[in-house]
Amino acid sequence: MKALTYQGKEHVEVKDAADPGIQHEKDAIIRITASGICGSDLHLYKNGIPAAPDYIIGHEPMGIVEEVGNEVKTLKKGDRVVIPFNIGCGECFYCKHQMESQCDESNPNPHTDAGGLFGFSEFNGNFPGGQAEYLRVPYADFSSFKVPADSDLEDEQVLLLSDVMPTAFWSVEHSGVKKGDTVLILGSGPIGLMAQKFAWMKGAKRVISVDQVPHRLEHAKRTNGAETFNFSEHDEIGKDLYHETNGGADVVIDCVGMDGTPLSQENTSEKPNQFGTISPILTASEAVRKFGTVQLTGAYISQADGFPLGDFFTRNVSIKMGQAPVIHLMPMLYEMVRQKEIDPTDIITHKLSLADAPKAYDIFDKKEDGNIKAILKP
Template sequence: MAAPAATMKAVVYDKPFEVAIRQVEKPQILHPDDIIVKVTTTCICGSDLHMYEGRTAAQPGIIFGHENMGIVDRVGSGVTLLKVGDRVVMPFNVACGRCLNCEEGKSAFCTHVNPGFAGGYVAMGPYPGGQAEYVRVPFADFNALILPPGTEHEEDFALLADIFPTGWHGVELSGFRPGESVVVFGAGPVGLMAAYSAVLRGASDVYVVDRVVERLNKAKDIGCIPIDFSKADAVDQILKLRGGKEVDRGVDAVGYQATSGDGKTEQPNAVLEALIRVVRPTGGLGIPGLYVPSDPGAPDSAAAKGYISFPFGKLFEKGLTLGTGQCNVKTYNRYLRDLIISGRAKPSFVVSHNLPLSEAPSAYHKFDKRIDGYTKVLLHP
């Protein structure tokens, strides 16, 4: 009789607005290129809330968690660059490192992992997430980024899995050049990272649009100009501050769950329309905010199928460029790691809570409701 499989604790999706800590099977080496990582820090992402709220096709039983770091516990026979005991952080989008897109630096669009691109997220690959005690990392030599040993910069390095590179990517997608002005819609973790990246890259002015006071205060703390869109139209406020002059670049860090000024009425095209209004002719828009091909909770039948109307004629008339898509984390993460090590960057200013894994169900509820200033939650198994 075979011995029972070893188990571990993990955050499992039960149904909309409900996750639980469950005993699940501990991951095993399934391919020579795999490693098993003992998770030290895993983050709750705003994208996780889309699944948590039932706004995706996520099925009960999925293990959440696509922002993971930890210590290498086991290595497959084909792994050559990593060893047991290495401290590593993984990109949220798993990639093979060998296909055409990976070879061209577009690891977010790995065709080998297709139809998905990540672990622990619906429709993004067959890999269980890392909000657990252990996680399996495929194609490990390519995906795992080695970090200095010890525990220094743990909060900062954890953000290399997703939000720091994604914020940087949003600015990159916009075509930004040093000295230009930028507006970022959304001051959640990714939006704050986009604003922070623009500051690090030499923006002249950075405007950050949101309606949550704690978020706007964080934006102000890093030298940005907060714009509260619950008080008046955001574009009008920015144009008034600038004497009618538009900004050079715009970043959408909100995505398909954008709202009107009351914060309650969903308007999926709200940010896209605002960006087209506020960015100067021949400027650029970066869209790292999540848009999905189907949305079970959409406010109308078109948005439910991923169709969103926006003034394309005005986009064309102004000659605006538009860049979209998931972040190619591998393009940026080693350089952002080195900015952290050198002391030039400290993205962990967005972290609001460090909690044990056992508190994940409560943390999801509070993060979803923005209770007690929950902005970015790090879980520690």
């Protein structure tokens, strides 16, 4: 099969790879019909998450079931499925309590307690990703969402159930956004833009988008009705936002993570034990109100110097964070899409073939050509 493979920092190639096969009786093999490129994929692309050459990337796939193991009970050949980026066994304490991103059984790596993820290197189980023609899905009954056979929704309408929609929804829910809140969302990539929609749906009074990419900010304003701040135009963005929100936002949701581009004008430098910067956290610490909440959704993948622990403690700020558990949210979000309560497709700006994936990564990384979300179709 053809698959997008990691070949070194900022270097990916579409190459021939071995077709996946059934390894355990709970596995399924799917033929990929669409796969998204996620901002988290850039951590591998930038070599922030170590990956071996020829490792297959991608954790936002969907497709058609081609083969199932003998213990798969709910799927059959020909079923259309969306595959969540979480891999969950469905039987452990965490999977049974809607915390499937921390499944006890899905990650064979003995050096971490984290759950298994598709396309996220050895640290998260070394499972090949979904930017390919075929994918092996472990624990397929639990780690997949079967699109109803009578559904008339296009791939693009359900693909984002794999990550973007449930991650954004969980971020807003986990942060505790309530009616009348001022919600500040750092980053207007796909997760940030979707979180803006859900913040409004929870009854937020103000939704403020912070980014430095003009076309993303314009999208946030035009499509989501968010107020916008271009942080590159502010010397002290956190303090400016604090004053703009009259003493700080009730909730700050960080959809950036450990980014290579500081969300401030501070003179930050990379440390030997730190990939990128924690500037979004520093901005959040300045912009949140006393007794407010900061939700960290963007990926943080190493230890961090300069964490503003004292600021958070002395101002009674609650910190919430983590890898979103998305599997249990997919049926509910599917119904929201089916009933036209929300349209996830407005963030999709590029549809390319798998052969053009290296070009798609370059555009996405450089934020060129109006790119917000790219979809690969083998």
